[in-house]
Amino acid sequence: MKRTHNCGELTKKNLGQKVILQGWVKKTRKLGGLNFIDLRDRYGVTQLIIEDANLLNLSLLKPEFVIEVSGEVIQRKNSNPEMFTGEIEVKVSKIEIINSAELTPFEIKDNLESNEDTKMTFRYLDLRREELQKNFILRSKVNKIIRDYYCENDFIEVETPIFGKSTPEGARDFLVPSRTNHHKFYALPQSPQLYKQLLMIAGFDRYFQIAKCFRDEDLRIDRQPEFTQLDMEMSFATPEDIQNNIEGLLTKIIWETKKIKLKTPLPRITYAEAISKYGIDKPDLRFDLQIHDCNNIFSKTEINLFQNINSDSVRGIKVDHLIGKKEMEYLSETANQNKLPNLPFLKFNNGEWSGSLAKNLSDNEKKNLIEIFKIKSDCTLLIAKGEYNLVSQALGAIRNHVAKIYELFDKNEINLLWVIDFPLFEFSEEENRFVAAHHPFTQPKEESISDFDVNKKEALAAAYDIVMNGFEIGGGSQRITNEEIQKRMFKAVEMTPESVEKNFGWFINAYKFGAPYHSGCALGIDRILMILAQTNSIRDVIAFPKNSNGIDPMTNAPDVVSPNQLDELKLKLSK
Structure with missing residues (x-):
């Protein structure tokens, strides 16, 4: 290459060397008879000093111009310890403009406060910022760690199809019409689930893939319509084997990227x-704030709200702060968003009780609250009544928000745990039936084998999720390989034999030819990177993401297509 060095590598070891640098102008400044330029590329920044005013009319040089300079590395008079190159500068003998640049719609700097859609419209400019480039250097490093780890452990990397068949029992598919097969559609894969199980039947034994996946669902800070996951599967493996394997990988990733040793x-x-x-199945254990049952405390209460509990649950959490009015309004809004109409509270301050529930609180109830919640100093109790799962979910969300308000966790801590023994089914109000909580190929736990298709509400799955800092970063299960159990499973989720044959016949047929028992897991790489990079959105670790409406403001995708394209696909848009 013409350049001899990048903008982030020159030090005192290079003093006296003649160098050629290329990059973007970060800023220019004049000090007396001297002119200075900060030259930037993805490796760092080098200060240039120009003593010869005849080299170039520097008033022409603007931020983001791409230039080439030749010069000598000299010692910097006022060193900058915050820069790797802060002890040197390059005395420029020649300067050439490679390309000019218009005024950018926002300044290229870290901690940028600018409209999100503006930044996404000019994503290629946003990606010039150091804090974002660090995220993608991290992403590249993590991908390499993953590949090295699995190749060292005798796994085979196999790419599975992007164009597949749409099947039920999952999230909404993205559909792709086929031009050559009229009125038929491909589906983009929500995961390579069925293909990787077929690879086990094919005898591949150990498979992995860094796979692109697609789900047409509502977006949020940790969700995009297209995402990347590590997909892996092992033959003759139990859930414990998979969990040990994933722990080995995450130990390696976190040590090599954060220098933190996992226990x-x-x-x-x-x-x-x-x-x-904790109210949710992805608890953040960097802080405590456990939920406690309060039914016994209020079994004979004078508080109107808690009378006639019946099948409802009264549950609460203790916050070791006297929550202010503004914070209480914020937490009440969180409760409403989680279908909890109100959020009653009690404050314990200098031995006195106050709050919306305090008026009719009996002495015995006060005593029991102090005992159950282990109250020793000023605090606030947030207590709610309702259906168990609804109250738990709401308090789980409130618990997380309380931790953010009062900064109850160390942002640099990495906390991981497995959640096991998931329900095999969940009831769909929309469809008025039980559906597979994971997918219909998940093996029931041994203790549920005999009656999982009858006792659906209590049936447990041999499934497991891994949680990092309150985010579900992956999950997997033992797969069904017994034909009789698979038939019972399909019947339990009310799939007719005709529907099974139409959607999964090609897959089920493979099991007739000898299948090993197998288990697997998938990790959300984007979510892991979001946590490791300590960013607030998954978009910061995806090069060209979609906004909250599923739109790419840069390309304006999705967009209309021409009538000719629709005609070729034999499609007509409804009004």
């Missing part, structure tokens, strides 16, 4: 315990 084996808690203590 393994990771904690394992059941789904029921997670809901009971």
Whole structure:
């Protein structure tokens, strides 16, 4: 290459050397008779000093111009310890403009406060910022760690199809019409689930893939319509084998990127315990704030709200702060967003009780609250009544928001755990039936084998999720390989034999030719990177993401297509 060095590598070791640098102008400044330029590329910034005013009319040089300079590395008079190149500068003998640049719609700098859609419209400019480039250097490093780890452990990397068949029992598919097969559609894969199981039947034994996946669902900070996951599967493997394998990978990733040593084996808690203590199945255990049952405390209460509890649950959490009015309004809004109409509270301040529930609180109830919540100093109790799962979910969300308000966790901590013993089914109000909580190829736990298709509400799955800092970053299960159990499973989710044959016949047929028992897991690479990079949105670790409406403001995708394209596909748009 013509350049001899990049803009982030020159040090005192290079003093006296003649160098050629190329990059973008970060800024220019004049100091007396001297002119200075900060030259930037993805490796860093180097300060240039220009003593010869005849080299170039520097008033022509603007930020983001691309230039080439030749010069000598000299010692910098006023060193900058915050820069790797801060002890040197390049005395320029020749300067050439490679390309000029118009005024950018926002300044290229870190901690940029600018309209999100503006930044996404000019994403290629946003990606010039150092904090974003660091995210993608991290992403590249993590991908390499993954590939090295699995190749060292005798896994085979196999790419599975992007164009597949649309099947039920999952999220909404993205559909692609076929031009050569009129009125038929491909579906983009929500995951390579069925293909990787076929690879086990094919005898590949150990498979992995860094796979693109697609789901047409509502977006949020940790969700995009297209995402990347590590997909892996092992033959003759139990859930414990998979969990050990994933722990080994995450230990390696976190050590090599954060220099944090994980303690393994990771904690394992059941789904029921997670809901009971933390309200959600992806608890953040960097802080405590456990939920407590209060039914017994208020069984004979004078508080109108808690009378006639019947099948409802009264549950609460203790916050070791006297929550202010503004914060309480914020938490009440969180409760409403989680279908909890109100958020009653009690404050314990200098031995006195106050709050919306305090008026009719009996002495015995006060005593029991102090005992149950282990109250020793000023605090606020947030207590709610309603259906168990609804109250738990709402308090789980409130718990997370309380932790953010009062900064109850160390942002640099990495906390991981497995959640196990998930329900095999969940009830769909929309469809008025039980559906597979994971997918219909998930093996029931041994203790549920005999009656999982009858006792659906209590049936447990041999499924497991891994949680990092309150985000579900992956999950997997033992797969069904027994034909009789698979038939019972399909019947349990009310799939007719005709529907099974139409959607999964090609897959089920493979099991007739000898299949090993197998288990697997998928990790959300984007979510892991979001946490490691300590960013607030998954969009910051995806090069060209979509906004909250699923739109790419840069290309304006999705967009209309021409009538000719629709005619070729034999499609007509409805009004």
